Amino acid sequence: MSRLAAHREGGIPPGAGLGRSGVRVHGERLAAWLLGFCAAVSVLLTVGIVLVLTTETMGFFSQVSVWEFVTGTRWAPLFQEKSFGILPLLWGSVTVSLGASLLALPLGVLSALYLSEYATPGARALLKPLLEVLAGIPTVVYGYLALTLVTPMLRALFPGTGIFNAASASVVVGIMILPTVMTLSEEAFRGVPRSLREAAFSLGATKMEVATRVVLPAGLSGVLASFLLALSRAMGETMAVTIAAGSSPQLTLNPLDAVQTLTAYIAQVGMGSPAAGTLEYRTLFAVGMTLFLLTLAMNLLGQWVRSRFREAAW
Secondary structure, three states: OHHHHHHHOOOOOOOOOHHHHHHHHHHHHHHHHHHHHHHHHHHHHHHHHHHHHHHHHHHHHOOOOHHHHHHOOOEEOOOOOOEEOOHHHHHHHHHHHHHHHHHHHHHHHHHHHHHHHHOOHHHHHHHHHHHHHHHHOOHHHHHHHHHHHHHHHHHHHOOOOOOOOHHHHHHHHHHHHHHHHHHHHHHHHHOOOHHHHHHHHHOOOOHHHHHHHHHHHHOHHHHHHHHHHHHHHHHOOOHHHHHHOOOOOOOOOOOOOOOOOHHHHHHHHHHHOOOOOOHHHHHHHHHHHHHHHHHHHHHHHHHHHHHHHHHHHO
């Protein structure tokens, strides 16, 4: 009514400003369609990957016993006397991932505690981006770092160390996943209510006691979530472990021996270009499905733990 009155008095003409509103509405609709299209493409790609993995894996198991695949202790699909036991590859992946976690978890949690409880705003603004840069370094660089720096150091300490070994791969993968542990753990610590810290200080607790006995236990679920997500990241690492750990699938308790991970086998055989439809070709999909299920389970568990942490924080 006010716009109509202004028009009668010779002010704003009727419909003025409506064109801009119409453009805005069309822009909102276009943005909604584009976002929906991107989401649909992502879902379709995921479904397509799962379908291809499932189809080829079923073809593999039509020729190989599931029991042999799950319980076999020898992996030699490319030899004349073939064997399809996945346990050596699983053991290699678990060895490297757990070794990386032993390095990344304590360093990441301690770094997160420092950034959350001790660092000044200026120090936090400087140190956190520097630590997060580690996640942006190409993985092949980490692989060559393991060969040229970590392995020679290990061989100087332990003369029996092989050129390719699980220990050096664990070290470089641990450095790679360190930013994940640190970032998610710091988020968990900073989400702890300030009232808990103030209550502890009022009872005479020192800063160290507040950090280790109040903040760390309160943010423990967030630390656990960061550990699971980092473990999933380590399990899926390819180039660094392919270069550093070697290509010898074996069940060994010695981290100084060469091993082969699930991802390293996929990289090795993929570069060999096996003929499509052959049993050797289908081993890629069977190993890929195993890796997919492992990382999916750890990601889901990590997201569940993290969601529980957020609910507790609120």
